[in-house]
Amino acid sequence: MAPALIELTNLHCERDQRVLFSGVNFSIEPGDIVQIEGPNGSGKTTLLRALTTLSPDYEGEIRWQGTSLVDSSADYYANLLFIGHFAGVKKTLTPRENLQWLSGLHQPADVTAIDHALHAVGLYGYEDMPGYQLSAGQQRRIALARLHLSTACVWVLDEPFTAIDHQGVSELETLLSTHARRGGVVILTTHQALSLSGVKSLNLTHYQPKFAATTAQQVCS
Amino acid sequence: MSQLPPLLRPLATVPSAGQGFWVLLRRDLTIGFRQRGDMVNPIVFFLIVVTMMPLGISPSAQTLSMLAPGLLWVIALLASLLSLDGLFRTDYEDGSLEQLIASPQPLYFLVLAKVLAHWLTIGLPLTIVAPLLGVLLSLPAQGYVPLWLSLFLGTGILSLIGAIGAALTVSLRKGGLLLSLIIMPLYVPVLIFGASAVRSAVEGLAIGGMLAILGAFLSAAIVLAPLAISGALKMSVQNS
Numbered sequence: 001m002a003p004a005l006i007e008l009t010n011l012h013c014e015r016d017q018r019v020l021f022s023g024v025n026f027s028i029e030p031g032d033i034v035q036i037e038g039p040n041g042s043g044k045t046t047l048l049r050a051l052t053t054l055s056p057d058y059e060g061e062i063r064w065q066g067t068s069l070v071d072s073s074a075d076y077y078a079n080l081l082f083i084g085h086f087a088g089v090k091k092t093l094t095p096r097e098n099l100q101w102l103s104g105l106h107q108p109a110d111v112t113a114i115d116h117a118l119h120a121v122g123l124y125g126y127e128d129m130p131g132y133q134l135s136a137g138q139q140r141r142i143a144l145a146r147l148h149l150s151t152a153c154v155w156v157l158d159e160p161f162t163a164i165d166h167q168g169v170s171e172l173e174t175l176l177s178t179h180a181r182r183g184g185v186v187i188l189t190t191h192q193a194l195s196l197s198g199v200k201s202l203n204l205t206h207y208q209p210k211f212a213a214t215t216a217q218q219v220c221s
Numbered sequence: 222m223s224q225l226p227p228l229l230r231p232l233a234t235v236p237s238a239g240q241g242f243w244v245l246l247r248r249d250l251t252i253g254f255r256q257r258g259d260m261v262n263p264i265v266f267f268l269i270v271v272t273m274m275p276l277g278i279s280p281s282a283q284t285l286s287m288l289a290p291g292l293l294w295v296i297a298l299l300a301s302l303l304s305l306d307g308l309f310r311t312d313y314e315d316g317s318l319e320q321l322i323a324s325p326q327p328l329y330f331l332v333l334a335k336v337l338a339h340w341l342t343i344g345l346p347l348t349i350v351a352p353l354l355g356v357l358l359s360l361p362a363q364g365y366v367p368l369w370l371s372l373f374l375g376t377g378i379l380s381l382i383g384a385i386g387a388a389l390t391v392s393l394r395k396g397g398l399l400l401s402l403i404i405m406p407l408y409v410p411v412l413i414f415g416a417s418a419v420r421s422a423v424e425g426l427a428i429g430g431m432l433a434i435l436g437a438f439l440s441a442a443i444v445l446a447p448l449a450i451s452g453a454l455k456m457s458v459q460n461s
Contacts, residue, residue, distance in 0.1 A: 030228070052323045055459050077325040078235045079228075086316030092252045104244030105324040105331075108236055130255075153228040183228045 003066030005030055005185060006051070006154070011060035013046055020046055021207040024060070028200075030153075030183040033176060035194060038204030044189040045085065047204070048158050051187060052082045081106070081152035085159060087143030091131040095123050095142045098131065102146055109149045117148035122168065137163040147175055155179060157188040170195070232325075241326035242334045249338030259307065260342045263300035264350055270296045271354045282359040289358035290368070290419035294412055297347050297372060298379060302408075304343045305383040306400055308335070309391040309454065318391075318458055328451040333443070336384045336450070344376030360423070367422035367432075374435040375415040381439075381446040382407045388453035392461050411438060 004027035011024035020043030028034055036044045049055040050062065053069055053076070062069045064076045089098050095118055096111070103109040109117075118127055121141040131139060140163045147155065155176075161169050169192070176186045177196050236244075253260055274292060275285060312318040312335075321331050351372050352365045360368065386404035390396030418431035 052319075054319055054323060057459065074325065075232050077323060078232050079230050080323060082319070082323045084316050084319050086314070086319075088315060088317040088320035090248070090252060090311075090315065090317065092255045093248070097248070097251060101244050101248040102320065104236065105241050105320070105326050106236075107234070108240065108244075151228075151230055153230060 003063065004028060005065060007061075007063040007066075009061045009063065011047075011050070011058055011062070013043055013050065013058040015043075015046065015057075019209045021204050022209055024202075024204075024207050026202055028185055028187070030185060031180050032200055033180050033186045033194075033196060033198065034188070034200045034202055036187065036189045036202045036204065042204045042208065044204060045158055047202075048084075048156055048187070048189060052080065052084075052156055053077075054082075076154075078106075079153040080156065081146065081150045081154070082156045083143050083146065083158065083160060085162075087140065089131060089139050089142045091139075094128045094130055095134070095145070096127045098142050099145055099149065102143075103149050107149070107151055113149060114145075117145040118142075120148050121145045121171075135163075137165065137168070140164060141168065144172060147172075147179070153184050155184065155186045155188075157186065159189055159191075161190050161192050235325040238327050238330045241324070242330045245321075245331050245334040246338050249335055250341065253338060253342035259304065260346065263304050263343055264346055266303055267296055267300045267347060267350065267354060270299075271357050274358060286359045286361050286423070289355060289360040290364060290423060291416045292358060293351055293355060293360070293368060294372075294375075294416040294419065297351060297376065298408055298412055300347055301343055301376060301379045301383065302401060302404075304339070305387045305404075306390075306397050308339055308384055308387040309457075310387075313391045313457065313461075318454060322455060322458055328454070329447045332384070332447045332450045332454070336380050336447070339384070340377055340380040344380050348372040348376055360419075363425070364419050364423045367428050368419045370432055371415040371418040371428075371435060374432065374439050375411050378411050378435070378438050378442050379408065381442040382411075385446055385449045385453060388450045388457060391454070392457040411435070414438075 006028040008024050008026045012022045013020045024047075036047055038044050046055065050058045053073055064072045069076060088102060093101075096114055099109065099114045099117065103114070115127060118124060121144050123138060123141055123145065126134060126138065131142070144160060144164075160172060164172065173194060173196050180186060180198075271293070278284060278288065309318065312321070322328060348369060352369050355365060355368055383404050386400045389403060390400045393399065414431050414434050418428045418435070421431065422428045
């Protein structure tokens, strides 16, 4: 059997001498939408950062098509699109210029394609307006426009719905499920309930050390 | 769902390192020219300090011309130091740095593009105005070309070395003082050879050797500094 696209084996992570999660085993196949769940501070972002190789302080192993992420990072990066909590949108630049540099690192897009992507996220007419004149939601939409331009297989999204209105959320959900149907992978964290079918859930509370859970309960009660 | 073929993309379709370099260089130059205040700041500092010198020391041309080579170099060095703290700061804060690291481009060339953009917006303008400010300090005529040449090479080294310090301190809230402490010792050799090239020229001695040493520093810094900068940036992002 071919190895899973992404495989997490016995993943363990501590921060400041506090175990965030331990013993996470999970495999991700083409076409999966994985929602990482858990309360604030349960290590969702930490897990995403491990998946983008931005943070190597974890134990256990993450494998990309059967080889360790550390050894196959160049191939992995070519197939990865990461939109973090801060998405790398420059306020001094216009939406069009932002997409030019962001996509230029992965796959150069021409102005027509960029304008189409901006149109698709509802930024039509704002292409040449400097970023600091746009609202928080509009700035977030610049980053999300990258999803329309991207040819990457793995989308790692940290709280993609922040500051996005209802209609934007449902458009984004459609986009995510289209990507999954094409054989792509979406890994996201969000506190919103997704109205998508076939979402795989990775709930980090199941991987918290037992004693920490009891102490938390005792404190609460 | 595992019967779906994955949407994989071969590594060969990724834009080349050269394309990534140009994309980032163009981005940083655009930002630099939009925020002209940051660009003009070091030059204004340079100008103010140079105009203060005759008032503070002595207006006599003889005294000033003796001090001019060293003064101009020290002030240029401090002016470039002023701008360093912000080199990676905004990229760190808005997440661009994460995007640069998690991109298929080699970080080495991306970092080189950022430093080149910094030099073009800070170091090069300082180099260009320095001979003009030499007039204010009565720098003898034979010192102008050596001042220009030594600053041309020297400011490049200052940007590269300074970027190492900036990368190391980018994740700290108040990294400014630490940044100066880290890179000042590394600036000393550049200052010594740069200032003495100008002084030798004023005294009518050969300067080829000094400029050659500055050139050697610059070549070594171009090759080695991006390695240190990318290492430091990765470390800063990991600790955030």
